[in-house]
Amino acid sequence: MAHPTVVVVIPARYASQRLPAKPLIDLGGKPMIQHVYEQVRQAKLVERVLVATDDERIAKAVRNFGGEAVMTSPLLSSGSDRVAAVAGTLTCDIVVNVQGDEPLIPPAMIDQCVELLLKDEQAQVGTLVYPINCPEDLWNPNVVKVVFDTSMYALYFSRSAIPYLRDITDREKWYIHGVFYKHVGIYVYRREFLLWYTSLPKTTLEELEKLEQLRILEHGYKIKIGITSLESIAVDTEDDVERVRRILHYSA
Numbered sequence: 001m002a003h004p005t006v007v008v009v010i011p012a013r014y015a016s017q018r019l020p021a022k023p024l025i026d027l028g029g030k031p032m033i034q035h036v037y038e039q040v041r042q043a044k045l046v047e048r049v050l051v052a053t054d055d056e057r058i059a060k061a062v063r064n065f066g067g068e069a070v071m072t073s074p075l076l077s078s079g080s081d082r083v084a085a086v087a088g089t090l091t092c093d094i095v096v097n098v099q100g101d102e103p104l105i106p107p108a109m110i111d112q113c114v115e116l117l118l119k120d121e122q123a124q125v126g127t128l129v130y131p132i133n134c135p136e137d138l139w140n141p142n143v144v145k146v147v148f149d150t151s152m153y154a155l156y157f158s159r160s161a162i163p164y165l166r167d168i169t170d171r172e173k174w175y176i177h178g179v180f181y182k183h184v185g186i187y188v189y190r191r192e193f194l195l196w197y198t199s200l201p202k203t204t205l206e207e208l209e210k211l212e213q214l215r216i217l218e219h220g221y222k223i224k225i226g227i228t229s230l231e232s233i234a235v236d237t238e239d240d241v242e243r244v245r246r247i248l249h250y251s252a
Contacts, residue, residue: 004093006114007048008040009086011079012100014055018236023058023100025241028248032235033058034065035103035248042107045114046096052082078212080187084198087191095194097187101235103244105186109230113188116224123224124193125216127154129181130228137182138175142236144183144211146225154223157183157211181227185234187213197221 012023012033019025023033033051040049051062054074062069072085080097087095094117096110109128116126129146137143141159148154156162165174174180189197203218205211216223233244 005047006045006094007090007092008046008096008098009083010036010051010098010100011082012051012053012058014058024061027103027244031061032103033062033100036100037067039105039107040098040110043110045111050086052086080212081198084194087194092191095189095191099185102232105232106230109228112226112228113186116226117188120224124190126188126224128184128186128226128228130184132175132180132182135172135175138180146181146183148225152225154225157213159209
């Protein structure tokens with residue numbers, strides 16, 4: 001059997017609410033989207049990388065550093081929809097969604113996520129989680145929590161702290177019990193499943209939590225989970241921007 005072809009699609013929007021023009025923010029002399037692209041290119045299992053964007057300024061920046069950009073409709077409501085729109089034009093087996101605001105994402109993290117589908121032929125979609133080791137992450141609604149079963153399939157994703165530790169009254173110490181995991185925003189899909197899933201209407205829990213992966217669970221399908229020891233930094237605020245700049249400066 002031939003090795004599955006793996007393509008990474010990086011969705012990149014210009015009109016971010018908190019950080020407008022986020023993909024073009026300068027980080028050490030390069031736009032953020034270039035850092036993401038170059039990290040992804042180093043993944044061993046990836047054969048092709050594309051940036052899916054709704055803005056010609058981002059597409060131009062990508063082409064300027066030699067990357068491949070694809071224009072998508074500004075009417076698409078999510079990154080997954082943008083990735084699916086590009087995947088529908090590709091001939092490949094596996095599609096990876098790497099967020100365009102992860103300039104330090106380790107290449108090995110991408111390979112680890114791809115391996116979830118390579119090792120489990122029944123899995124249609126996979127993602128990674130990282131152990132929560134501080135109370136700030138546990139109670140931060142922007143840090144998505146995950147619980148999963150003994151076969152490493154997701155049971156639920158939530159912005160709340162899950163599971164609830166009923167017998168431990170000091171909530172500031174919940175995190176030390178080692179049962180909390182945060183979701184890492186990378187997904188790997190079998191191409192046909194991605195196209196099918198993004199065609200479904202939004203679901204109740206998805207709308208309430210504002211987490212689109214819940215649509216998969218609500219329709220009765222499974223998400224394979226991998227626990228990673230690797231960390232990345234999602235750039236959502238000006239503080240994140242400065243943190244990444246410091247890291248790049250010291251690693252230069």
